[in-house]
Amino acid sequence: MADLLIRGARLVGGGGDPVDVATTEGVVVDVRPASTGPSGGEAADLAADGRWLMPGLWDQHVHPTDWAAVGHRLDLRHAGTVAACLEAVAARLAERPGEEVVATGLWCAGWPTRPVRADLDRFDVPVALLSGDSHSAVMNGAALARYGLAADADDDGWVTEAAWFAVMPTIGTADDATRDRWVVEAGRRAAARGVVGIVDLDPHDTHAAWRRRVAAGFAAHRVRAGVWLDHLDDALAAGLRTGDPVPGAGPLVTMGPFKVIADGSLNTGTAHCRHPFPDGSVGAMNIDDATLTAAMTRAATGGIDAAIHAIGDAALTQVLDAFERSGARGTVEHAQLATPEDVARMAALGLAASVQPRHLVDDRDVAEVLWRGRTDRAYAYADMARAGVELRLGSDAPVAPLDPWLTIAAAVLRTGDERPAWHPEQRIDVTLALRSSWGGVTGVAPGAPADLVLLDDDPLALDAARLPGIGVAATICAGNVTHATL
Numbered sequence: 001m002a003d004l005l006i007r008g009a010r011l012v013g014g015g016g017d018p019v020d021v022a023t024t025e026g027v028v029v030d031v032r033p034a035s036t037g038p039s040g041g042e043a044a045d046l047a048a049d050g051r052w053l054m055p056g057l058w059d060q061h062v063h064p065t066d067w068a069a070v071g072h073r074l075d076l077r078h079a080g081t082v083a084a085c086l087e088a089v090a091a092r093l094a095e096r097p098g099e100e101v102v103a104t105g106l107w108c109a110g111w112p113t114r115p116v117r118a119d120l121d122r123f124d125v126p127v128a129l130l131s132g133d134s135h136s137a138v139m140n141g142a143a144l145a146r147y148g149l150a151a152d153a154d155d156d157g158w159v160t161e162a163a164w165f166a167v168m169p170t171i172g173t174a175d176d177a178t179r180d181r182w183v184v185e186a187g188r189r190a191a192a193r194g195v196v197g198i199v200d201l202d203p204h205d206t207h208a209a210w211r212r213r214v215a216a217g218f219a220a221h222r223v224r225a226g227v228w229l230d231h232l233d234d235a236l237a238a239g240l241r242t243g244d245p246v247p248g249a250g251p252l253v254t255m256g257p258f259k260v261i262a263d264g265s266l267n268t269g270t271a272h273c274r275h276p277f278p279d280g281s282v283g284a285m286n287i288d289d290a291t292l293t294a295a296m297t298r299a300a301t302g303g304i305d306a307a308i309h310a311i312g313d314a315a316l317t318q319v320l321d322a323f324e325r326s327g328a329r330g331t332v333e334h335a336q337l338a339t340p341e342d343v344a345r346m347a348a349l350g351l352a353a354s355v356q357p358r359h360l361v362d363d364r365d366v367a368e369v370l371w372r373g374r375t376d377r378a379y380a381y382a383d384m385a386r387a388g389v390e391l392r393l394g395s396d397a398p399v400a401p402l403d404p405w406l407t408i409a410a411a412v413l414r415t416g417d418e419r420p421a422w423h424p425e426q427r428i429d430v431t432l433a434l435r436s437s438w439g440g441v442t443g444v445a446p447g448a449p450a451d452l453v454l455l456d457d458d459p460l461a462l463d464a465a466r467l468p469g470i471g472v473a474a475t476i477c478a479g480n481v482t483h484a485t486l
Helices: 064-072 082-095 141-146 161-170 176-191 206-215 229-237 289-301 313-326 340-348 357-370 381-387 404-413 430-435 464-469
Strands: 004-011 019-024 027-033 044-047 052-055 057-062 101-106 127-131 136-139 158-160 195-200 222-227 253-261 306-310 330-334 352-355 390-393 452-455 472-477 480-484
Touching (some): 057 404, 064 101, 064 176, 082 127, 127 141, 136 141, 136 161, 158 161, 176 195, 195 253, 195 472, 206 222, 206 253, 222 229, 229 253, 253 289, 253 330, 289 306, 306 313, 313 330, 313 340, 340 381, 352 381, 390 404
Parallel strands (some): 004 044, 004 052, 057 195, 101 127, 195 222, 222 253, 253 306, 306 330
Antiparallel strands (some): 019 027, 052 452, 127 136, 136 158, 452 472
16 A cells, blocks of 8 residues: 555545645545645655545445456347247357356347247256346246256246345356356456456355455455345354454455345335235245344344345335344445335435445336336435445346446436436435435545545536546546546
8 A cells, every 4th residue: 555645636525626635555544725836755656647636435235246247148138029039149159169058138028928948948058047136037948957947947937035135146167266257357357447346245255266366466445345134144253244354355345234135126026015016926025024033133242243135115114123123334335216204214214225226227127117106115325325334336247237337327317228317206315315325425535435526527516417438537446546547
């Protein structure tokens, strides 16, 4: 962590007068009026030339293994029919004969028919089409056999929720070293968008993974590495509390939260809801109340925060009950459908809402079908903010891209195309969206981490539609320049 002097920057929200910002050992130690003379010290200089400086950006919900793999898999985001999916698989096999096919970005909840095993059995290699929400996949017989999922799939070859999560990190032929290299590369791309930290909620041994990745050269940003239920006891036995350094993973990787996926998702039709989906189902919980409460209590006793996934409104109520019974602290992940009473309960319990605004852009059409008549309380960020719930913005990459500017724009605009805002009454302003992306700091000031981003434009002065294209001139993490175009 070298000393660094950022010269001639203007602080976002700070009035516009140029300042020099000095950092030492990864901490901001001085913010003073800009000097025109030489620095006269040992610090390296970074000439801002009037660019705009603010705290660096965090993505509070990432699955880095699968996000990094997206660019190496078949992309089905633009396939709108079963036929288009099959054509894409066939084209992939024509390019790479005999190679297993793993496809991502399948959004078929609104289609008249969805892909099924019989469609994919025409191919003589393992084929898996992964749902865009990461909660399910459809496979042919060869893939089900390869991953030992034949007994877990339904008659159409779909594997969902717990059975799917158990194999999700292993899908494909890449070994750990290759996956780690992809994560290192993805980290550099994230730094180029101003990212200084992520919360890793992958369903595998994240601590072991980050030890490998740091050894392989990862140094792009901070990581709060979460654990799922099957690794909770190991973290507790090691005496790790949320925020502690992960042993053997360097100074940037710390213990994250305890993660539980309490219910399903909207697009898979498994989110646990008070009112039925059009097919009459109400989704389901993935864990019973007693088990959830007991695990959260153990984590809380050991000083580990909880990050509990709840998408349906019925699931949110049960998750809040578990927080109340266990005394746990932490976040509700997603909170996509909430009653006003439960929004107030989140605030009263001191819980943060870890939300992914890009999901509302992707989900608005299917939500109007599956949650018809209830979308006024879907992705209700303004209601949460007014109630006093802390918002923490993220992507859930690979479900949405790991790009905080897309996230911020979605929270402010509530649209991602030419259509009007979807439920504009739930917009938040740019100032709140930025603060909700700063990882818990409130500005550039002495004592704050030297996790900073230097921008070509003032984000508070830009039209929100232009935020995704904002220029990132430099990113600094722990006082080290991790990206620069200067």
